[in-house]
Every structure is written in structure tokens, then in C-alpha cells.
Amino acid sequence: MTPQPKLSLRGLCKRYGALVVTDDLSLDVQRGTIHAVIGPNGAGKTSLLNQIFGSVTPDAGSVWLDGRDITDLPIHRRARLGLIRSFQIVSILPEFSVLENVALAAQAKAGSSFRFFRAAARETVLNDAARLALAKVGLTTVETTIAGGLSHGEKRQLELAIALAAQPGLLLLDEPLAGAGVEEAARLIGILRALAGECTIVLVEHDMDAVFALADTVTVLAEGRILASGSPAEIRQDAAVRAVYLGDTC
């Protein structure tokens, strides 16, 4: 008997008018793996992430996390079950300091936000958790900087630190390497690989080298459907994939 998957999608469908973005899609993501989702532009990758995250409701089908149906749960309830997402367009809180951005995630993880009197900035538990996450992504030196003033690369690191501090069970990453230089990409890949020990990751990414270096399993989407799914080696060999996808990039 196979172990229970971390995430299961069953018969997911989503259409906008005549445009079908997710077409009867079923997928299992195994616990503790990095599962990459690739595909040409318009294949429905981000839309799929949105449906897992909860910002888009599927027209049909269901989403299961740890064997529990979360299809109808709002975003914050999913997050409390450990489903955390980082965004393609970095969405840090621009007015907060770097530390406060991460401390908020630690606060959300630590439970109640309904505490009205003690100054949150002086809660060592939250600050310690935040600093730990910042250390992992290498942002320790800028913790007092206002996040809106960070460089684009630093924002991407901060985005990861926020996700880390939330201690995800399942982390959805939407193009975490988009726009990163070679050196930066290498560092981010290192961070992600270290993360893989702690949680399950679903990764949408365009950088094929990164995908094949990181992923345990690769799923190829085209027009809202799964074209192929397997180990990186299998996907490299798959003729259909080569034809529609790898063919026109390589």
C-alpha cells in the first residue's frame, strides 16, 4: 500500500467562459518531495496553484491535504493546516521592517492574533523564530530595513523567509527563481534543497535547469491537462513532452 499523499487533486476543473484553464486534472504529491509543475505559458500552472491555495474556487473536483478535503476551506483555514504559498509577484508587506514581515508569519503560526496589549515587537519568541528564518535565507544583516526598500533579489529571499517562518507542511512556490541571476539562482536552489527536508514543496518554475536539479517528480501541463508525469529522467525522455514543450525551448 502506498503512503497517503501530502496533496491530492481529484478531477479539478476550472473554466473562464470558453477558456478551459484546468481540465479534469488529478494529481498526487508525495510527502517530503519536491514536485515541479512545468508547462508552456497558458498551460494553467498558476491557476492550478491558485486553486490549491484557495484564492480561486474550482468549478468541479476536490483538493485534499493530508487526506482531508479542503476544497471549501477559505485561504486562512488552509494556511493553518500548513498550506503556505509564496507569490510570483513578490508580496511582502512594504511598510513593515524585514523582521516584522517574518515575525508576522511566526505570529500567525504561533496561534492567536487576538492579543491586544503586549507590544508584538518585543515578543522574543516571535522574533527568535523570525531571525532563524532570516538566517536560513541569509538576510540577517538587513532585519531593520523597511521591506519596501529591499532590492528585488532580497525581496525574493524575504518572501522565502516568510514562508519558512510559517513552518509549512506544504509549500507552494510560484516561480521563485523568476528574474534571478545565475549566482542568486544557485543560492536560492541551495535554500530550497535545504527546505525539502522540512516540508513538501510544489514548485512552478520556468528555469528548466533548476527544475531538473531540484525536483523529485515533474508534472508537465498543457492546456489545463497533464501531459506527462514522472521522474526528471523520465520526463526528459518523453517524446510527447519534447514535442510540445522542451522542443521549442531547447
Add this chain to the structure above:
Amino acid sequence: MTLLVIQALNGVQLGLLLFLIAAGLTLVFGVMDFINLAHGVQYMLGAYLAVAAASVTGSFFLGVILAVLVAGGVGLVLEWAVFRHLYGRDHLDQVLATFGIILFLNEAVRVIWGSAPLQLAMPAVLSGSFPIMPGLHYPIYRVALIVVGLLVAAGLAAVIQGTRTGMRIRAGASNPLMIASLGVDIGRLFRQVFGVGAMLAGFAGALAAPLLSVEPGMGDNLLILAFVVIVIGGIGSIRGAFVAAILVGLVDTLGRGLVTDAAGLLLHGTAAARVGPALASMLIYLVMAAVLAVRPAGLFPAVPA
């Protein structure tokens, strides 16, 4: 039955008046993303100018025409002096600055014309009433108001659907960035929309003057009603403003009768007579809350959600 018909006609007439005000408000908001609280004082100004111009020229119709032109001029002056500095600013800043203009114009009117209500006599041609059904007479002036209101609504719809400027306005309401990138002279488009909006509000004030007492602050409540209209209708949508204006007009007029009657069934006479009107005044706000609870962007949002 006759009472109901009369009230329904009054409701349509109030709705059309509201539409004249709300049309400018919703376009200014939709195209320029500008909240203009001072739109209500434009209506008041229209009424005062009509009174003043009619007494100078001796003609109601000349008075109305002059009032509309001057109201439009005042709108353009305000746009030039104040509003254009506020485009692109926070909505809150716009609310406060235009609130300041309300305070100023309400007081200015008080200084010029005094606090006592003024009257504008109806033109003789439009006085008297008119049999619209057997046994049912309706004032000619109100019939004329309905006809004029419908004509303006149709004219606006034709301009917006059928002309180049209308196309730009529609594009601006649904996608402001796009028209900026198309090389349209935004400043000119804004002035056109603003001037027309101010003229329509002034026109509404001038038309309402013979039916109401003309006094300082008369625009304030109508402004709130007009906002209710554009929020129910969906901001930036002329069609939404029209539907919502008629809806609000009908709910307000018919509601007053019905709620007072209903209160009469539940309460004793005097209490009902006092509670009824107040409850009826709340009715449109309840309608608005209900619409927004179900459709947070209004009935016909210009920007699809």
C-alpha cells in the same frame, strides 16, 4: 389605486432627477477615479442660479438655460482651481477637499442669498394639471420633468454609445490606464466630463427649483442619495446609474406611503405618523446595504470583477 399611480409617477420623476445628478457623479468617478462630494452643491447652485436668472430675465426658460451654463462654468473653474490637483491622490484627500468646497459654497450661498428659502414660480405654460387617466390628473410640470429627464437619459446614452468621446469615456471607466496609453488628451477629456457633469447637476437643480424650496444645504441630502444610486448601480456605469436612480426614486416615494401604512397597522395613529416617515427614510439605505451585501461591486460594475 390612483394614489399608487401618482406615487409611482412621483417616484419615476424623483428617480430621473437623481439620474441627472448621479450621471455626472458616476462618470467623474468612473473616468477620473475622483470622488466629488461637491457635486451636490452644483445642484444647489443650479437652483439658486435659476431663481436669480429668472428674476433678472423674467423668463423661467431663459433662467434655466443661464443657470445650466453658469453651473457648468463654475464646475470648470472648480476643476481648474482645485480638482485637477487631486487626480491620482488618495480617495480620502478627495473626500476632504471636496467636503471643504461644500462648506464654502453652502456658506457662500447663505451670504449672497440669505438663509431663508426662496421660491421659483412655475412657468404659466407648465402650470396646472393634465388628465393622464380617467379620474387622474397629474401636474403638467412633473410630466414635463419626466419627459425631459428621459430625453436627457436617451441623449446621454446616445453620446456614450455612439460617439468618439463616448467611446473614450467608456474606455476610461473600465480601463483608465488604457486610454492614457492611447494618447488621448486626458486633461481635455476630464474637463469635458466634468463640465457636462456640473451642467447636468445644475440642470437638475434648476428643474427641481419650482417643486422645492431653494435653500442652503439642499444639495447635501441629494448628494447622499446620488451616491447611493451610483453605488447600487455600480460605479462608472451610466446604465447602472439609470436603473438604480429609478429604483431609489420608486423605493423612496412608494416606501414612504407603504411603510407609513404598515406602521399604522402595527402602532397607534400618532406614533405611526411619526415613526413611519423616519423608517421610510431608512428604506433606501437598507436597499443599498442589501444590494452591496449580495453584489459588493453594485448591479452593473463598469470594471468586471
Add this chain to the structure above:
Amino acid sequence: MRLPPSVPIFLLLAMPLVLPLGAHAGYVFDLGARIAILGIAALSLNFLLGAGGLVSFGHAAYLAIGAYGVAILDANAIHNAAVVVPVVLAASLVFSLPTGAVALRTRGVNFIMITLAFSQMVYFAAGSLADYGGDDGYTLTARTTWFHAKPLATPYGFYATCVALLLGCYLLCRAMVASRFGRALRAIRQDRQRVQGLGINPFSIQLTAIAIGGMMAALAGALLANAAEFASPAYAAWQRSGDLLIMVILGGAGSVHGAILGAAAVVLAEEALGSVTEHWRILYGPLLVLAVIFFRGGLAGIGRPKG
């Protein structure tokens, strides 16, 4: 260490309590109490607006709710604050929770307008209270007491109470803004989905903020009724909600103490312009326009480096 700007503000407010005022005492206490009461109302709106980004254009509704709480109990010969205050706070919750829940479905301008609509409902509802004066308002028979003590009976006591309550509300707001709750509230204003994605429910945080802000403003309304010994539907008028917004923005929505400065500035400006001409609004309106156009960041932003 730099002195927090609230210290001189409260020292200034405490001065009339210790200085000999002679014949001016009544006038000073009266004016000061108005500043303190409107300061509480502005603080509460600032909590929603500055921290939460919730632009309520109907905050005056709570002033009327507080004032009518006092009036209705007064008509039933209940004056003890131990009853009046809980009733007023509970009444504000009865209003804030359902209307807040509906209003929070909307965003941006529609939020501004729906809060306005709800306050108009309070305005008309107050006018329909035929047993409490209807549109004409209700004159209190006595001010609120504390068991057998009557702290509000003298101008000195009334002013001292108002300043003490203002200080309490200020400290409370400051603590809340810095707390976990305030952090979540400030974060939601910046990026709602980000915060939700971390597991915090934005709706319940914002609704709680609305409830807290409403209670504080209702308290101010209760004081307002006591100050004038009168409650009227006009307390809920939309122009008054506009006044409160002016205080918050003029003071600077980014800081907690700015609201108090804004309230003081508006009350003193009305007083000063009012002594020049009875048509003071003809000066006040353009001043407001100029302030908005040229004076960004508010009073609390003066002397602070631009950034």
C-alpha cells in the same frame, strides 16, 4: 531619548487643571472638554483608518448611539455610569457587528459609501424616536453620575474626566496598534491576501477593529451628550462624520497622537474663525482645501524627515 510627542500634548491638556484660570475657567474647560471628547472620537476613527485602512464615512453614527444611550437611560431615570457605560458599549456592538460584517464585503469607495449609508440609517432612526424628542432631540434631566458621586457636575470635574478618558483611550490605542492584533491589522491594510495566506482571518481582525473603534466612539458620544446635556439626530449627521475624518487626516493618520492634534486644530479653528465672522465656514472650507492639497502627512508629520 527623544520625548514621545504625546507627552507635551497631555501636559498641555493638564495645564488648565492646575493653573488659576479666574474668570476664563468656564470657557477654557468647555473648549478643552470639546477637544478631549472629539479627540477620543478621532482616536477611535484613526484606529480604523490609520492602522486598519478602513475609511469609515459613518463614524458619527457611534456618537449618536452613545448620546442616545445616555438619553434613553436618562428618560428612565438611570444615570449611574456603572449602568450607562456598559449599555452604551453594548449598543455600539449591536450596531457595529452586523453593519461591519456587511460593510467588510465591500472595498474602496464602496466601503466608504456603505458606512455612510449605515450612519444615515442611524440618523433617521434617531429622528424617529418620538419618545425622545424625534428630530428636535432630547434634553437630559441630569448628567451621568458614578453611584452617589457626581464627577461630571462641575466644569472642572467634567474636563478632568474627559482628559483622563482621552489619556486612557490614547494609551489603549497605542498598545493595540503595537500588539499582535495591531500588527495583523496593519498588515492586512498593506496586503490582505498575503496575511490570509499565512493563516490569519482578515475578516475577523477587521471586524474586531470596527467593534473596538465603535465602542470608543460611542463613549465619546456619551460624553458629548453629557457636555451639551442634549442628544440629537444631528450627532449622526454625515457632515459630522466628515469632521471626524478631517481631524484624523489633518492630524496625520500615520500616528496615534495625530488624531488628538487634529481634533484640537479643528475645534480651535472653528472657535477662532467663528470669532471673526458668523460665516466662518466660508473661510474654513478653503483652508481645508488648501490643507489637503499642500499639507500632506498631517500635523503629526511636521518636523519629521520626508521619506
